Amino acid sequence: MNEFALIARYFKRPCPDVRLRIGIGDDCAGMMVPPGEILLVTSDALIAGRHFPLDTAPFDIGYKALAVNLSDLAAMGAKPLGFTLALALPQADETWLSAFAEGLFTLADEMSVCLIGGDTVQSPLLSLTITALGSAPAERVLRRSAAKVGDLIAVTGTIGDAGLGLRIAQNPQVVPAAVDARAREFLLGRLNRPRPRVGEGQQLAGFAHAAIDISDGLLQDLSHLLEQSAVGARLDPDALPLSEAAQGWLAAEPSLRQLPWRCGDDYELLFTVPPERWADCPIPATVIGVIEAESGMRWQGGDGEVAAIAPQGFVHFASQPA
Ligand SMILES: [Mg+2]
The missing domain is CATH 3.30.1330.10 (PurM-like, N-terminal domain)
Structure with a gap:
């Protein structure tokens, strides 16, 4: 042909x-x-x-x-x-x-x-x-550079499913028994057929301050937004929205707890919004942290302890000499 x-x-x-x-x-x-x-x-x-x-x-x-x-x-x-x-x-x-x-x-x-x-x-x-x-x-165009100190940081959907799906695709043997066939299928579906948040993005235009999609890993993508906006972030390590399948897997394998923050391919939206506007958010989303003036990213959980976070995700050409 x-x-x-x-x-x-x-x-x-x-x-x-x-x-x-x-x-x-x-x-x-x-x-x-x-x-x-x-x-x-x-x-x-x-x-x-x-x-x-x-x-x-x-x-x-x-x-x-x-x-x-x-x-x-x-x-x-x-x-x-x-x-x-x-x-x-x-x-x-x-x-x-x-x-x-x-x-x-x-x-x-x-x-x-x-x-x-x-x-x-x-x-x-x-x-x-x-x-x-x-x-x-x-x-109304959403930019990475428009986050303001005090903004809440929110994400759509659930995070980490595609990264767990990738683990299954790479080696089905590593999956704990607690993750049943339905959960596996769900996670692989999230990896292979991500649904872009096209309608949600348009609803956020004119409402959110800044936005980015999660492609290379939440922390990595958030760090781009922070850099462009010349601000920093404090994140709640327990606030990330997880699917039932991801919750089951992480409960069986707690060493993977940070994976959803760092793996990519979720294609959810991360956006920032002033706290006084949050109640009117036009789409379902979960608050995971807050924008601060101090650059960089920090964890702060329920115990009040603060710890620095190093961004790591999928970096193209990272293995090659500069
Ligand atoms: Mg992108």
């Missing part, structure tokens, strides 16, 4: 979005950005064997590649406009392509976002790059 037949067969879909003025088939796609809104753009490259295991199900690769990009739009309070896909494939394996496209469009349809263009090339290595476009009213 040649490139054009492949695109037509797996990736060319009708797009009902009225903002799309020029779709797949021309040299460029063309979209209208609603008046008064600014265009937001994010891009993520994934390489097989590096960013996901070689045996990852193609459905999950398609789903997650789009999810991580939409999560970045969510973190800024943007409404998705569309996305492009650049796909490098060793060969045009139709079984693989059809499952990949199904995963990609399952999430695209759920989020009402269209594939508006892209490219396919042959390459010895499977890799894919998605670029997602979104828009938001300029004055």
Whole structure:
């Protein structure tokens, strides 16, 4: 199958979005950005064997590649406009392509976002790059740099599920017996098919001060927000919202207690909000700490003891010399 037949067969879909003025088939796609809104753009490259295991199900690769990009739009309070896909494939394996496209469009349809263009090339290595476009009213865009001293720090959903799912994916033998089949399936689902908080992000726009999505690990991502805002944070080590599956696992293996703070891939939103506004928070979320003037991060639990926290998460190129 040649490139054009492949695109037509797996990736060319009708797009009902009225903002799309020029779709797949021309040299460029063309979209209208609603008046008064600014265009937001994010891009993520994934390489097989590096960013996901070689045996990852193609459905999950398609789903997650789009999810991580939409999560970045969510973190800024943007409404998705569309996305492009650049796909490098060793060969045009139709079984693989059809499952990949199904995963990609399952999430695209759920989020009402269209594939508006892209490219396919042959390459010895499977890799894919998605670029997602979104828009938001300029004055409501959520930034990492807008946290204020005294703000509460809150997160959506539950944290740590994807990191525990990754442990299962890497070696099912390490899972304690207390984590039953249903819990395992839930944790793997959170790893492979994260649901980006697109609606929640838009609800937080104009309400929260600062926001970021949790991709590399909560502490790591929070440290970026703190740096950009030139503030610090005090966190309650017992406040993190955990799923039932994660609670069961950590109870059986207390040495993993800090893992949810440090593992990545949850794609939940972390945001800061002035305490007097908290009661009006438009989405379900959990307070885990507070913004302080002193830089860095500290634990302070129920016993009142304060201890410094070193941020650690997934750092690209960390193992290579500077
Ligand atoms: Mg991000």
